[in-house]
Amino acid sequence: MASGNLLMKMIEYSKIINKRRGEGHLKNDSQFSKLIYEYFLIRFRFNYYKYGDILPTIDKLCQEFGVGAQTVKAALRRLRDEGYISMQSGQFTKVLFRQTKEELAAFIRLYYSGRRAAFSDLYKSSELVFVPMLTEGLRRMDEKDLAYLEQLSICADMDDLFHFYSYTLQKVENPLTINLFLEVSLFLGFPFGKMETDLLFYDNTIVSQRLQTLLAQVRAQDWDSVHQSLLSYQRSDVSLASTYLDQLARRFPAPEQTPFVWRVYRDRPQLCYSLAVRIMHEIYMGEYRETEFLPSYEKMAEKYDVSVSTMRRTVRVLNQAGVAESVNGIGTRIFTVGKRCNEPDFDCPAVRRNLALFAQSFEMIIYSCREASYSMFSSLSKEVLSDLIRQLEEYKNTGKYELSTWQVLICIAKYSPFKGVREIYSKVYGLFLWGYPLKGSFKETSRLDRISEQFNENLTEGLKRKDYCRCSAIVEDLFKKQFPVSEDYLQKCGLRPEELWLSHPICLF
Known part of the structure; x- marks a missing residue:
């Protein structure tokens, strides 16, 4: 074989x-x-x-x-x-x-019934990220690419379908998206096995027809139809999968459920980088935002329940990123929002990798934020909505307009109606934080400040009117305006495009 x-x-x-x-x-x-x-x-x-x-x-x-x-x-x-x-x-x-066949059937039942609670939600969550990027990938296809996809559409078995989508996503050249696609695929399991037909809801003929229809729409450059077809196919699969899992649930006791976890930091010290992200959040948005120095290594190690040596390594990461500066005999000075900070250490491989992740997460936000923010805004309770508006007005009064951007990402990570979106955006928000020292080290930030100020005012007004469609469009427009500035600055600092968009540490395949 x-x-x-x-x-x-x-x-x-x-x-x-x-x-x-x-x-x-x-x-x-x-x-x-x-x-x-x-x-x-x-x-x-x-x-x-x-x-x-x-x-x-x-x-x-x-x-x-x-x-x-x-x-x-x-x-x-x-x-x-x-x-x-x-x-x-x-x-x-x-x-x-x-x-045996019985053992195989038992494993399949256990595998999918243990993911039943996450299955439908994860499909809907990944739809927000993958469908816009699949549409963009299909836009970038040349005739050779389309000819290859035509071959995959003929047989259209499970491997072919997976190839079709992964090949299309690769055209966007965003390793972080490929990483997420792999993690979702591993979790869902379907593309990775040739299972018995009586245990699976997969029809090659239907899939082949779908793919060929999609390719015809691509050749006609009917991008609205391409987008709608991808959504339709995704939602049809969700319906079939839910029916299959419901049948399993009725016949067999539900095992302990396995949640989806996006393991972005597979290739690096998980604790150190996760803790660095947490501390960055607290410097910019939490309890350290009004202080000048971090507590001692010992106090922080006790607070975060880690060793002192882990705390030292974490602070060293923050220093390299430009978030903090350790001063001998005094402590670790931090640069809160609005303060001029040190440039990231662009000679440090870990910093360059973090900034590549920042750029990739930024691009993922651009493609997914409109739908993700709309679903979040429209599901907020009256109390949470009022609190969000009050928070935005506080940022306006204090002149910290850039925090409005982060507040939207935090709200998606906290209040999205989809667990998968909350998981994805919590990781995306953490990666996005690595980019703030870029702005903090800019000599001239007036353009970005004006963009953030206008965003704050427009979003606040839209939320008060409960015009969530307009609010989500405002969010998308903000990221589209900010992204070229950040990308251009990174390249001026020596990060080549192949580092930003083709960095392999998070993309095995």
């Missing part, structure tokens, strides 16, 4: 990244090996690979995954130690895992 057919086209993107950056492989990172392990594990459990199948050689897997040999070997050793494969030097890697 061919290895990872589903994976091939996603890997092509990684190869493009490596070629443009002059690197032969992605770094040998334990988190990448975990991704490879998870990919094969789910395919074993869904019976895509069966007992006796032969996996490709190490060299072939390195080539296909775009990683080093040690990364692949680490993933395969873990699968071997858990009894899924045999792996001996000089011999083929053979699948040892076997299960």
Whole structure:
């Protein structure tokens, strides 16, 4: 059986990244090996690979995954130690895992019934992000791209459908979106297994017709129809999936539910970077926004329940980002909103990576914020809406207009009616924070200040009138105006486009 057919086209993107950056492989990172392990594990459990199948050689897997040999070997050793494969030097890697049809059916039921609570919500949540970006990806297709998608539309099995969407998203060249697409796909599981037909709600004929209709609309450049078709297909799949899961729920006891978690920081010290984001939020929006210095390492370590050494590393990250400045014998000075801060350390690889994530998150916001903010605004309670308006008016009175932008992102992360959107935007907001020191280090900010001031006034007025359609358009317009300024500044500071849009640490495939 061919290895990872589903994976091939996603890997092509990684190869493009490596070629443009002059690197032969992605770094040998334990988190990448975990991704490879998870990919094969789910395919074993869904019976895509069966007992006796032969996996490709190490060299072939390195080539296909775009990683080093040690990364692949680490993933395969873990699968071997858990009894899924045999792996001996000089011999083929053979699948040892076997299960009966009854065991397969039981696993599928357990897998999906355990995700039942998140399934429909996650489909609707990812729709807000992926449908606009899929539409944009299709806009960028040339004739060669369309010819390839035509081939995928003919058979239209599950692998082909996944290839179709992943290939289209890759045209947008936003690794953060690809990362989210992978995480959602892994969680939902459907594209990663060839399951028995009586256990699955998938019709190749219908999917083939859908894809061919979509491609005809692309060739006609009927982008409104393309967008509506993508929405229609997504919502039809949600309806079918919900029916399937409801049947499972009626027949079998509901297991403990598994929530969706977007693991953006797979390749880095999770605690340190998560804590840095939390402290940045508190510097700009929370309890540190009126102070000049952070508490001592010891007090902060106690407050955040981490070691002093972790706290020191976290503060060093904040210093490198331009958020703070440690002064010997005095403490750690912080730069709150409105204060001129240090430039980020553009020579630091971690800072450059964070700024790439900031730029990618910014672009994701542009594509998704209109629908995400509209659904949030229209579902706010009277009390929360009044509080939001009061907060915006406070920012106007204090002249801290830029906080209005962040307040909208925070509200989406807190009050969106969709759990998946709250999860996605909580991570997007954290990534977005890394970019504020750019503005804080600008010598001339009057243009951005005027944009933020106008945004605050227009949004406040729209919320008072409860014109949520206009409010969401105002939010989208703001990010579209701000984005070119930030992108241009990053490039002037030496971050090349391939670093901003083709950075591979968060995009394995």
